[in-house]
Amino acid sequence: MNAPTEQLNHQADASGQASLLRFITAGSVDDGKSTLIGRLLFDSKGIFADQLAAVSRSKHKRTVGDTIDLSLLTDGLEAEREQGITIDVAYRYFATPKRKFIIADTPGHEQYTRNMVTGASTADAVIILVDVSKVKLGDDGSVELLTQTKRHSTIAKLLQIEHVIVAVNKMDLVNYDQTVYERIVGAYTEFAQSLGLKDITAIPLSALAGDNVVDKSDNMAWYDGPTLIELLEGLSVYDEAHAAPFRFPVQLVARHNGHEANDFRGYMGRVESGKIAVGDKIVVQPSGHEATVKEIITFDGPLQQAVAGQSVTLLLNEYVDISRGDVLANAEQPATLLKQVTADVCWMADEPLDVRRKYWIKHGTRQTMAKVKSIDDILDVNTQQRHAADGLKLNDIARIQIAVQQPLAADAYADIRATGAFILIDEVTHQTVAAGMIRIAE
Structure with missing residues (x-):
């Protein structure tokens, strides 16, 4: 104390x-x-x-x-x-x-x-x-x-x-x-x-x-x-996000109105961690294509550098295929591509988890189908002991295994919160059923 x-x-x-x-x-x-x-x-x-x-x-x-x-x-x-x-x-x-x-x-x-x-x-x-x-x-x-x-x-x-x-x-x-x-x-x-x-x-x-x-x-x-x-x-x-590697989930691909001669193509989003400067090399995840930052644009004018917390538009020197849901990352310290994730979750729905069903997983700006493969254990908040379980109900805290349809460019929650957190969504009701923190990537 x-x-x-x-x-x-x-x-x-x-x-x-x-x-x-x-x-x-x-x-x-x-x-x-x-x-x-x-x-x-x-x-x-x-x-x-x-x-x-x-x-x-x-x-x-x-x-x-x-x-x-x-x-x-x-x-x-x-x-x-x-x-x-x-x-x-x-x-x-x-x-x-x-x-x-x-x-x-x-x-x-x-x-x-x-x-x-x-x-x-x-x-x-x-x-x-x-x-x-x-x-x-x-x-x-x-x-x-x-x-x-x-x-x-x-x-x-x-x-x-x-x-x-x-x-x-x-x-x-x-x-x-x-x-x-x-x-x-x-x-x-x-x-x-x-x-x-x-x-x-x-x-x-x-x-x-x-x-x-x-x-x-x-x-x-x-x-x-x-x-x-x-x-x-x-x-x-x-703010540990400033010292972490660069992560930039793409929210929107911006194009000009079609009447201008130059082919403007900007990638809009928020710098979730690290920093980025004009001339830096980045990697597009999950595709793996590399590119170089040409310009950093904001409402108030161009920047030479952007840091965690700033919302910007990035222009690249190279033409690469980038869509909403992709992550632009530091080329030397990229995120880990996951198709199976070990995570701690807090179950937030009145309906219990059904491992036979599929759910949407929302990770950054990417949303894809997911399935809970197994429940490793549930945490007893009184004793801090973990024990086996075959289901999850409201307010349960558990460690689970999740398989995802499309790979996620993710980090452990302990390293970068923004790319280590996710929510699970019921595909029928569209209600958030769980909030999760990535612990171990496999």
């Missing part, structure tokens, strides 16, 4: 502007995720007066007296307000003088774990909320964490979220007892070690009362670390 002060290493982008941090809240039902985000927005002046007035007038207010129900700032669906739970992923944006933030408020209920996976897929950090009133503290010193706390931590590990903040919430319900806090943190640390999570920071707080969220709490003088907002402002975010 890292000391909180070790995290305070704020990073700015190349222009000197405050960097962007994407983070999510996760945990079990009623752990206070929506209230925490509402408190962050309220105390950091991140909401407008009319939003505050609308929340104050809400017929589904669940607080006592004139106290504002801050959870309603993110729980926007009528069903969420009626039941007092989060169902969909709610995104909120706010900024402090030091940093910009995108928050994803994700559901805690097991039924909506798939929505948590969606919100976590682009996050730099995750706040795992632990409700002190729900943790079972045994007289023998034992501590039993909730299953959803373990499930969401497991997903954070699978998705390789860089920073994990353990927010021990509702400390006001245990009279801000330091011993209770330390026992819970100790139990979570032990579980996190079994997962392989490394960058973990704990903080005691009360989202409802505002203790240690934006302002320092006088009720926990024993805690000498930063507040939650200070911690978030200081987290360093290293």
Whole structure:
């Protein structure tokens, strides 16, 4: 468990502007995720007066007296307000003088774990909320964490979220007892070690009362670390995509209108990793044809170089057959061409997996038919043990073997997220049934 002060290493982008941090809240039902985000927005002046007035007038207010129900700032669906739970992923944006933030408020209920996976897929950090009133503290010193706390931590590990903040919430319900806090943190640390999570920071707080969220709490003088907002402002975010080999999934082949003499042929897309410069040699995958970059065009004009995150149009010196779904890659460090993939998946459909059926696999900009050949094992989120299984149902996390009709230009998810991730789609209903991370290529 890292000391909180070790995290305070704020990073700015190349222009000197405050960097962007994407983070999510996760945990079990009623752990206070929506209230925490509402408190962050309220105390950091991140909401407008009319939003505050609308929340104050809400017929589904669940607080006592004139106290504002801050959870309603993110729980926007009528069903969420009626039941007092989060169902969909709610995104909120706010900024402090030091940093910009995108928050994803994700559901805690097991039924909506798939929505948590969606919100976590682009996050730099995750706040795992632990409700002190729900943790079972045994007289023998034992501590039993909730299953959803373990499930969401497991997903954070699978998705390789860089920073994990353990927010021990509702400390006001245990009279801000330091011993209770330390026992819970100790139990979570032990579980996190079994997962392989490394960058973990704990903080005691009360989202409802505002203790240690934006302002320092006088009720926990024993805690000498930063507040939650200070911690978030200081987290360093290293984008590994910039150091990885060049990957450019082609989204569209652009042609001129047919009346010009020159034969303009540009390949449009987003640089998912690495960088590309005029004169660089690339390889088209899966065909294997090589070419040289002639021009890099953007809406604002030509560039000599483009880096991960930029959407550009590439012009090549050579005429080669390139279509949507192909990947332009570094000629010396190409992606691996796969017709069979070993991957970890989270099953997201109400209907169980049917290994007799075919599914669509969406990988980057390529979509092709796929078939699940076998299920290697299912992960038990409580024990972290894997066991055999002959099927998958909603929220199961498993390692499977997939055969694809057309080869995928892919990388291991641990190396490059964009070309290591995919989704499976039901060919009849067109619903997403699974999200996957490539682990082993065969």
